[in-house]
Amino acid sequence: MKKRPMVLIFTGVLSGMAVVWNILSMATAFYLLAGLCIMVCMICFDKGYGWIIAGMILGIIFAASAKISMNLDFSQVRYNETQDIIGKVVEVSQTKTGKQALLLKNDMLEGKILLYTSNDEEISSGDVVSFRGSLKVFDGATNPGQFSSRHYYFSRGIYYHAYSKDILIKKSTELCLDQMIARCRKYLKQQLSMQYDEGISNFLNAMMLGDKTKLNDTVKDDFKESGLIHLMAVSGLHISLAGRSIYRLFRRLCGSFMISSVIGTMSAVFYCALTGFSVSSLRALIMLLIYFLSQILGEHYDLLSSASFAGVILLLIRPYRIYDTAFLYSFTAVFVIGCYQRIKPRLKGKFQKIRESLLFCTAIQIGMFPIIIYFQYEAPLLSFLANVIAVPLASTAFTVAFVLIFLPHTIFHDIISWMIYVILWLSKRSYGMLTIGHVPFFWVILFYSLLLLCTSKRNKLQFKIRIGLVYTGIVLLIFIPKFRKKTITFLDVGQGDCFIADTNAGLIISDGGSSSEDQVGKYRILPYIKYLGYQRVKIAVISHMDVDHYSGILELLKMGRIEYLGLPEIQKDAAMEKIIEAARQNNTKVFYLSRGRTIKTKDDYLKVLHPVKNSKMEKNAASIVMQGNVLGYKLLLTGDVEKEGEEQLLGEGLSHAEILKVAHHGSKNSTSSEFLQKVLPEQTIISCGQNNRYGHPHKETIHRLKSCHTKIKRTDTNGAVIFREKRDG
Numbered sequence: 001m002k003k004r005p006m007v008l009i010f011t012g013v014l015s016g017m018a019v020v021w022n023i024l025s026m027a028t029a030f031y032l033l034a035g036l037c038i039m040v041c042m043i044c045f046d047k048g049y050g051w052i053i054a055g056m057i058l059g060i061i062f063a064a065s066a067k068i069s070m071n072l073d074f075s076q077v078r079y080n081e082t083q084d085i086i087g088k089v090v091e092v093s094q095t096k097t098g099k100q101a102l103l104l105k106n107d108m109l110e111g112k113i114l115l116y117t118s119n120d121e122e123i124s125s126g127d128v129v130s131f132r133g134s135l136k137v138f139d140g141a142t143n144p145g146q147f148s149s150r151h152y153y154f155s156r157g158i159y160y161h162a163y164s165k166d167i168l169i170k171k172s173t174e175l176c177l178d179q180m181i182a183r184c185r186k187y188l189k190q191q192l193s194m195q196y197d198e199g200i201s202n203f204l205n206a207m208m209l210g211d212k213t214k215l216n217d218t219v220k221d222d223f224k225e226s227g228l229i230h231l232m233a234v235s236g237l238h239i240s241l242a243g244r245s246i247y248r249l250f251r252r253l254c255g256s257f258m259i260s261s262v263i264g265t266m267s268a269v270f271y272c273a274l275t276g277f278s279v280s281s282l283r284a285l286i287m288l289l290i291y292f293l294s295q296i297l298g299e300h301y302d303l304l305s306s307a308s309f310a311g312v313i314l315l316l317i318r319p320y321r322i323y324d325t326a327f328l329y330s331f332t333a334v335f336v337i338g339c340y341q342r343i344k345p346r347l348k349g350k351f352q353k354i355r356e357s358l359l360f361c362t363a364i365q366i367g368m369f370p371i372i373i374y375f376q377y378e379a380p381l382l383s384f385l386a387n388v389i390a391v392p393l394a395s396t397a398f399t400v401a402f403v404l405i406f407l408p409h410t411i412f413h414d415i416i417s418w419m420i421y422v423i424l425w426l427s428k429r430s431y432g433m434l435t436i437g438h439v440p441f442f443w444v445i446l447f448y449s450l451l452l453l454c455t456s457k458r459n460k461l462q463f464k465i466r467i468g469l470v471y472t473g474i475v476l477l478i479f480i481p482k483f484r485k486k487t488i489t490f491l492d493v494g495q496g497d498c499f500i501a502d503t504n505a506g507l508i509i510s511d512g513g514s515s516s517e518d519q520v521g522k523y524r525i526l527p528y529i530k531y532l533g534y535q536r537v538k539i540a541v542i543s544h545m546d547v548d549h550y551s552g553i554l555e556l557l558k559m560g561r562i563e564y565l566g567l568p569e570i571q572k573d574a575a576m577e578k579i580i581e582a583a584r585q586n587n588t589k590v591f592y593l594s595r596g597r598t599i600k601t602k603d604d605y606l607k608v609l610h611p612v613k614n615s616k617m618e619k620n621a622a623s624i625v626m627q628g629n630v631l632g633y634k635l636l637l638t639g640d641v642e643k644e645g646e647e648q649l650l651g652e653g654l655s656h657a658e659i660l661k662v663a664h665h666g667s668k669n670s671t672s673s674e675f676l677q678k679v680l681p682e683q684t685i686i687s688c689g690q691n692n693r694y695g696h697p698h699k700e701t702i703h704r705l706k707s708c709h710t711k712i713k714r715t716d717t718n719g720a721v722i723f724r725e726k727r728d729g
Helices: 005-021 026-045 047-075 149-154 177-195 198-209 217-225 236-254 257-274 279-297 303-317 319-323 325-343 352-376 383-403 411-427 441-454 463-483 520-531 547-558 574-585 644-649 673-679 699-707
Strands: 083-094 100-105 112-117 128-133 158-163 167-171 378-380 433-435 487-490 496-503 506-514 537-541 562-568 589-593 598-600 605-610 625-630 633-637 659-661 683-686 711-714 721-724
Touching (some): 005 047, 005 303, 005 319, 047 158, 047 319, 083 112, 083 177, 128 158, 149 158, 177 257, 198 383, 217 411, 236 257, 236 383, 279 303, 303 319, 303 325, 319 325, 325 352, 325 441, 352 378, 352 383, 352 463, 383 411, 441 463, 496 520, 496 547, 506 520, 506 547, 520 547, 547 562, 547 574, 562 574, 574 589, 598 625, 605 644, 673 699, 699 711
Parallel strands (some): 506 537, 537 562, 659 683, 683 711
Antiparallel strands (some): 083 128, 100 112, 128 167, 378 433, 487 496, 487 721, 496 506, 598 605, 605 625, 625 633
C-alpha cells in the first residue's frame, strides 16, 4: 500500500475524524493509542507510511473545525420556541402519510431544515418560504442497535426538523436548475407509471431515480434480508452505466478521448443530480472523472487510489459523513473489489463465466460480511446465489428501461417487467439469515487488516491458504459475541415499558409497548434483540392490556418472533383477544399468569405476586407484578399497578429488591412510602417518554424515592438502562 499514498492518506483522514467525533470514548482512545503504536512501527520500517500521519492531521483539523462550526450553529437556535423562520426550498418530497417534506436552507444557519407540513399548496425548489414553528435537533439513538436519526441526517447536512401548517411563499422562482431537474424527475416518474404496473414502476423508481417513498416496507425488508438491498441504491453501477456507456458510444462514433470524456462526464453529472447526489453516486462520479482523466492523459487507472481520493474529498467537504453507513458500505465494497482483483484466480474450462461470477459474488459477500454484521448484527449466508442472478438482470433492466423510457409501451417493456418479477421473487426467498449480534469494532478492523495481508502481492502463500485465513477471520467474528456478558435492560421506548433479560435460556421480555413512538417493536425492540444476537424471543409477558405495554409485543407476534406468551389470568377484553389471535396465527404458545405461578429457567426465576386468578380489579391495579432473581439481581417488575393493587401487594410476600421498575411510569398514584419501606430498592428505574403529556414522573413520586435513598435512573434522560450479569458477585 505504500505505493498508493492516497490510500494511506484516506486511512489517516478516516482515523483522525473518528478520533474527533468520538473524542470522549474510551474505546476510541484505546484504538488511537494502538493505531499510533502500529503506525510508528510502520514508519520506522518504511517512511512511505508517513502519509497516514499526514492524513490523520488533515482529518483532525477538518473534523474539529466542522464540530466547532456545528456547535456554533446550535447556539444560534432558540429550541422549542415558536418563531417565524425563512428559508429557500432546496428539495420537495412527500412522506408516506401524504405530508409534504420541504428541505430548506436558512441564510443564518449552517444546517438545513427538514420541514413537514400538511399544507397542500404547490411549492417548488428555489422558492423562498416563511413558516411559523419551532426547530428541533434530530435525536440520536437511545438504545443499543437503534437507528440514529441524528447520524443519518447530520451526514446529509440536515440538522433541524420542524412541523408547521402555516407556510407562506414569499418569493416564487420562475425557473432554476433545481426546478428543471425536479420537472425532469417528475416526467420520468410519469413515464414509468404509464409503461409498467404499479409494483414494477415503484421498483424502477427506486432503482433508477433513488425514490423509495412508494415502496412498501415489506418489499424493503425482503430486499434487506435477501442481501439485494444494494440494487435499490443509486451507486457506482448506475453511474458507470450512465457515464461509461455514453463515453464508449461516442468513442466509437468520433474516436476522440476528449469529446467522449466530456459528454460522458456531463451525462454522469446530470444523472447524479437527477437522483439526488447520494454519497455512493458522488463517490462513483469522482472515480469516473478520474478514469476519464486517466484516459485523456494516457495514465494507468488505479481503482483503490481513485476511490481513496474520492473518499478524502467527500470527507473534507462534510466530515460527519464518517457516520453515514451508506458512505462506509460504498467504500468498503470498492476496497473489497480492489483486494479481490489482486488475487483472483484465472479460471478455465466449462461454465467459466458462471464460475467467475459466483466466485466474485462470494468474495464480495465475504469482504462485506464484517461491516454488515457490525451495523445490522445479521447477514444472509447464501445471498451471493441471489446476487449472481439478480445483479445481471438488474443491470440489463436498468439499461434497457432507460433506453425505452421516452417510448410508448412495447413488448420490450413487458420483458423488463418479467426481469423485475424475477428479482422480486428472488428477494422473497430465504438465504440462511445468520444473526450474530454486536461485534466490537476492534475485531472488524482486525479482519480487514488480515484481508489486506492476505491480498498483498508480497504474500507468497497459496490462494487456498489465503482463503483459509480469511475464513478463520469470519469464524472469529461469528463466535466473538458468544463471550459477551449477559445483561438486563430497560429499553427506552418513549412513553411505555420494556424489560429485556438475556438469560442462558434465551430472551425474556416483560412488556414492550409505547404510546408515543410508532412501530416501537420494529424500530426499537427488534433491533436490540438482534444486537443481542437473537432472532426470536423465548418468553414475552404482557402485564396488562394498555397499548403502551403491548404494542411492540404485538408487532413481534405478527412477525413470528415470540415462542411463548404470558398473559394475565383475568377476564379477556378486546385487546387481549386481538393479541391471542395474533399469537395463534403465528404459532406462539400462550400461557396465563396469576399469583403463585413462576417463570423459571435453570438459573433464573420470576415469581408472580399479583394479581389473583380472575381478579376484578381495574386493569392497571390488576397488572402482573413479578419478583425474582435474574442474572444475580433481585428484581421487582410492577407493570402499572397502583392504589388498590399496590395495597394488596403489601401483604403478598414483597421482599427487598436490588432493582425496582417503578410502577406506572412514576405516577403519583403508585409507589407509596409504605411500598418503598417494604421493598427498600437500591436502584429504581422509571420508564417514560421525554416531555410526555402526563407529566411522568410526578414530583411526588420522585420525592418519595429520594427519601428512601435509592439511586434513580430514567429512560427519558439516560436512555436504555443496562445491568451486566453479576453471578460471581
